[in-house]
Amino acid sequence: MGVEWKDNIDVADMLERVADLLEAQDAMPFRVSAYRKAANTIAAWPQPVMEVFTSEGEAGLRKLPGVGKSISAAVAEFVRTGSSSLLDRLESEASPEQLLASVPGIGPELARRIHAELGIRTLEELEQAAHEGSLEEVEGFGPRRGQQVRELLAARLGRSRRGAARLQAAPARGAQPELELLLQVDEEYRRRSAAGELRTIAPRRFNPSGEAWLPVLRRKLDGWSIRALFSNTALAHQQGTTRDWVVLYFDKDEEEGQCTVVTAHGGPLDGKRVVRGREVECLAYYGVEAEEAEAPQPSA
Secondary structure (H helix, E strand, O other), X not given: OOOOOOOHHHHXXXXXXXXXXXXXXXXXXXXXXXXXXXXXXXXXXXXOHHHHHHHHHHHHHOOOOOOOHHHHHHHHHHHHHOOXXXXXXXHHHOOHHHHXXXXXXXXXXXXXXXXXXXXXXXXXXXXXXXXXXXXHHOOXXXXXXXXXXXXXXXXXXXXXXXXXXXXXXXXOHHHOOOHHHHHXXXXXXXXXXXXXOOOEXXXXXXXXXXXXXXXXXXXXXXXXXXXXEEOOOXXXXXXXXXXXXXXXXXXXXXXXXXXXXXXXEOOOOOOOEEEOOOHHHHHHHOOOOHHHHHOOOOEX
C-alpha cells in the first residue's frame, strides 16, 4: 500500500508543529524561525512538494526558499513515509505543560492546571477549549484572558494556512481567474464534497478527534492551478459556516492569490454564491438590474 498523499498544507503543518515544540523547549530562535519560514514557503508553493520530491529528490526540495539540508530531509521523510521522526522525538520530549506555557499569558502553574483539569496536550486542543469556553472553568482564567488566548492562537496556528502573506493580498484584478471559473470550481467542490467523492485531510485545528473530514479539490483550468477547501478558520466555526465558505487558492505563472466564496445573505445577491471582494462583478454575472446594485452589499 502506498503512502497517503501529503498536501502542502500537511507538510507545512508538520513543520509548524516542529517549530512550536522547538520554541517550547527554548531552542535557538534562528532554528525556530527557519522551520516557520519553510512552513510558510511550502504552504504557498504552487506545486505539490510531494511531486517536487518524487521528480527531483531532496535536491529539488532544497531549491525552495528557506528549505535547507535538515529541513529538506525532514520533509522528504514525511512525504515518503507519512511520519516524521523529528516530530515524534520532540513530542516525546516535550511535556504538555511546557507547550501550553509557551503561549503568552499562560504561565507554568496555569499550564499545569489546564492540563490536569481539561486534559489538554496540544495548542489545537487549547484553541478548541478557548472557543468552547471550557478554559474559563479553570481557576485563573477569565473571559478577558480567554479572548487573548483565542486571538494569539488564531495568529499562531493560522500561519501555515495563510502561507505566505502575499496570498492574503490578492494580485492585480486582471491577474485573477475569471469569475465564472471560480464559481464553477466552487460549485464542483461543494457538489462532490456532498457526494463524498473527494479526498479528505485531517486538519489540526478544531479537530480534536483527528478525523479526516476536510475535502480537497485540485483543478487545472485555463492555465490556472486551483485548490479548494472549506474554510476551517475560527470565524467560520463561530459563524457556523464551515460547510458554506469555500477558500480557493490559485496560481498561474508568476501570479497567485486566494479568495473566499460564500452564500450571500440579504441585498440583491441574497442566496447566491458570491466571491468576496468581487461583489460588483457578481451583480453583473447574475444579471442584477443596475438600480438594484445600489442596494447594500451582501454580508456573509
